[in-house]
Amino acid sequence: MGTKTKTKRYAMVIDSKKCIDCKACVVACKAENKVPEGVFRNWISVERSGDYPKLRMTFEPEQCHHCDEPSCVRVCPTGASWQREDGIVLVDYDACIGCKYCIIACPYEARYHNPETHTVDKCTFCVHRVDKGDLPACVETCPSKVRVFGDLNDPKSPLHQLLATRRHEVKNPQTGNGPQLYYLL
Amino acid sequence: MREPVWEFLIVNYLFLGGLSAGLYFVSGLATWIQDRECKPAYPALARLGALLAPWPVSLGSALLILDLGKPLRFWKLFMHVRWRSPMSIGSWLLVAFTILSLAYLWSWLDDAERRRWIGRVPRRAYAMLPAFLRAWLEADGAPRRRILALAGLPMSVAVGIYTGVLLGAVQSRPFWNTNLVAQMFLFSALSSGAATLVLLRFLSKDRPGLRELRFLYGLDIILMGLELFIVLPYLIHGNLSSLAVKEALGLVMGGPFTFAFWGVFLGLGLLAPLAVELWEFKPFLLGRGPFHVNPRWAMVAGALVLIGGYTLRYVFVFAGQATGF
Secondary structure, rough: OOOOOOOOOOOEOHHHHOOOOOOOOHHHHHHHOOOOOOOOOEEEEEEEEEOEEEEEEEEEEEOOOOOOOHHHHHOOOOOOEEEEEOOOOEEEOOOOOOOOHHHHOOOOOEEEEEEOOOEEEEEOOOOOHHHHOOOOOOHHHHHOOOEEEEEOOOOOHHHHHHHHHOOOEOOOHOOOOOOOOEEEE | OOOOOOOOHHHHHHHHHHHHHHHHHHHHHHHOOOOOOOOOOOOOHHHHHHHHOOOHHHEEEEEHHHHHOOOHHHHHHOOOOOOOHHHHHHHHHHHHHHHHHHHHHHHOOOOOOHHHHHHHHHHHHHOOOHHOOOOOOOOOOOOHHHHHHHHHHHHHHHHHHHHHHHOOOOOOOOOOOOHHHHHHHHHHHHHHHHHHHHHHHHOOOOOOHHHHHHHHHHHHHHHHHHHHHHHHHHHHHOOOHHHHHHHHOOOOOOOOHHHHHHHHHHHHHHHHHHHHHHHHHHHHHHEEEEEEHHEEEEEEHHHHHHHHHHHHHHHHHHHHHHHHO
16 A cells, blocks of 8 residues: 555456356345345346357356446436445435436446335445455455456556456447446457 | 336326427417517417416426335435436426416416415415515416516427437437437427317317417427428438447337337327328418318327327337447
């Protein structure tokens, strides 16, 4: 840590080639954040191509991209959707009126209507853990180390080094949201 | 395709909000245009529109609140002004529009009507109102009709266009995110107001006169023509646009919303009433032939415009949410 004065910018690197679709991250998130039945803060999309016996299957973990220019925050009429200085996009559950405009505005379909609280809900990067210095539940639990969480502004972080040395992409940059989930190629 | 989170309550609201905007707009024009004696040129039409205008939008706003996950928190909308959120701007706009349209309605009531309504308010409650408001409520509204009509024109355009902006300003939904949706909704909203007035004027005891009909038909033809000239570029430009937009348009070009869009909205709800009204309007266009009005056809045309306007909103709300990048 030491001399760092820059603010933090949290992000996540995802090495989807390592993903085996075990869904431990989904289960860990559900347990950690008490996500109600039927809705999810993260999921794994499966893409199949080709025909037997020549076929391929790819798994890509997905969740909120904690964008730089989050459209959910822009469209929110009450300011319930907001962004911390470290980039984490959150919902203030007391201010949310449940209009669902942000669900529609999110290009990554990362938000859902919580059937228990009737507000909108989403991935928080497990702020309650991160603020204590721990990792998000999905990162900690992943058995094949698909996910790397860290501070983009910290040159010593493994995340920073991965992004400096490996080719990567973000999803749908054309929406202008500036997503912060980096998928290694 | 993903599940929609905005459903029929929102479709109804978009339709009703637009309808109120249309009613106020047409009534406002009918008030603002004057005859030789400097009186509103089409008083029956103007009054009918003024009496109706506040109600659809009020009902629509109620539906909008019911659609919230937390309806009792709706007041939080009015604790903020967030310029980058179309919904925030829209909420304020709806309040301003509803107040203005109520003031406009009041100005069209005659003395006896005003007194009857004031009489229904408990005396003590009425006395608690500020004096200037009581004076305003009791005074003859006729002199301020024109200024309220004039103020209503930009306000109803704003409400009509806002219903489209609410959808169009979402960059993640390529079906909505073009610069044509707002205008499409605006002209559809205004023409639904004109159509409602055509329908109701023929149902009222004093049938509309020729001059009034010429005004209504002429206005409706212009509005529907403008709508058509927005819809066509929307389709053509969309099909020549980037893949995401083209794929989104696929929903109405062979996809599940094709019949609703082409058959019900475009055919039945826009081209058919446009053809009927042009046919009825023909003597004015050509400058010859007798102008005989067929009330049945006129009412059919009016009803079709309303069906078309509703279908347009249904298609946009549901198809738009099914699209993405």
